[in-house]
Amino acid sequence: MPTFTISESSSRKLNELSRTSGIGLDALIEQMVEMYRQRSAGLHGDPRFAPPANVGSLPHAEPWATAPAGRITHTPGVCGGRACIHGTRITVWGLAAYKRQGASDAEILRAVQGLTPTDLQAALEYAAAHPDEIDRDIRENEEGEAGLAG
Numbered sequence: 001m002p003t004f005t006i007s008e009s010s011s012r013k014l015n016e017l018s019r020t021s022g023i024g025l026d027a028l029i030e031q032m033v034e035m036y037r038q039r040s041a042g043l044h045g046d047p048r049f050a051p052p053a054n055v056g057s058l059p060h061a062e063p064w065a066t067a068p069a070g071r072i073t074h075t076p077g078v079c080g081g082r083a084c085i086h087g088t089r090i091t092v093w094g095l096a097a098y099k100r101q102g103a104s105d106a107e108i109l110r111a112v113q114g115l116t117p118t119d120l121q122a123a124l125e126y127a128a129a130h131p132d133e134i135d136r137d138i139r140e141n142e143e144g145e146a147g148l149a150g
């Protein structure tokens with residue numbers, strides 16, 4: 001999944017465009033990501049952009065059955081096998097933690113490179129359906145951070 005960084009000035013311009021166009025910030029970001037994907041899709045057939053021959057396939061991932069288009073996966077060896085946005089290292093527990101701290105969807109989308117509104121929605125639906133798993137993942141992360149500080 002492509003990642004991008006928005007500068008402070010671009011962020012101001014994006015907010016102004018959202019305000020003047022009447023298009024919500026989330027929808028505007030989704031449109032921009034889709035445009036980027038469409039533009040970069042042409043590169044996939046170009047051999048100059050192909051992965052090296054010695055790169056194997058990713059470990060088998062199990063998509064969460066009810067998530068839109070299998071967006072949530074547990075992949076052995078990636079983020080400890082915890083639930084992630086498919087094809088990324090963006091953890092569901094991390095997104096759920098942002099929400100628990102009071103972050104809005106727009107704030108999360110700005111903070112997490114490569115995250116789309118659809119991905120965020122799928123992650124939050126997964127978190128709501130699997131609260132024990134997400135609570136455990138957050139707790140284990142906090143315990144791990146405490147161990148690093150000590």
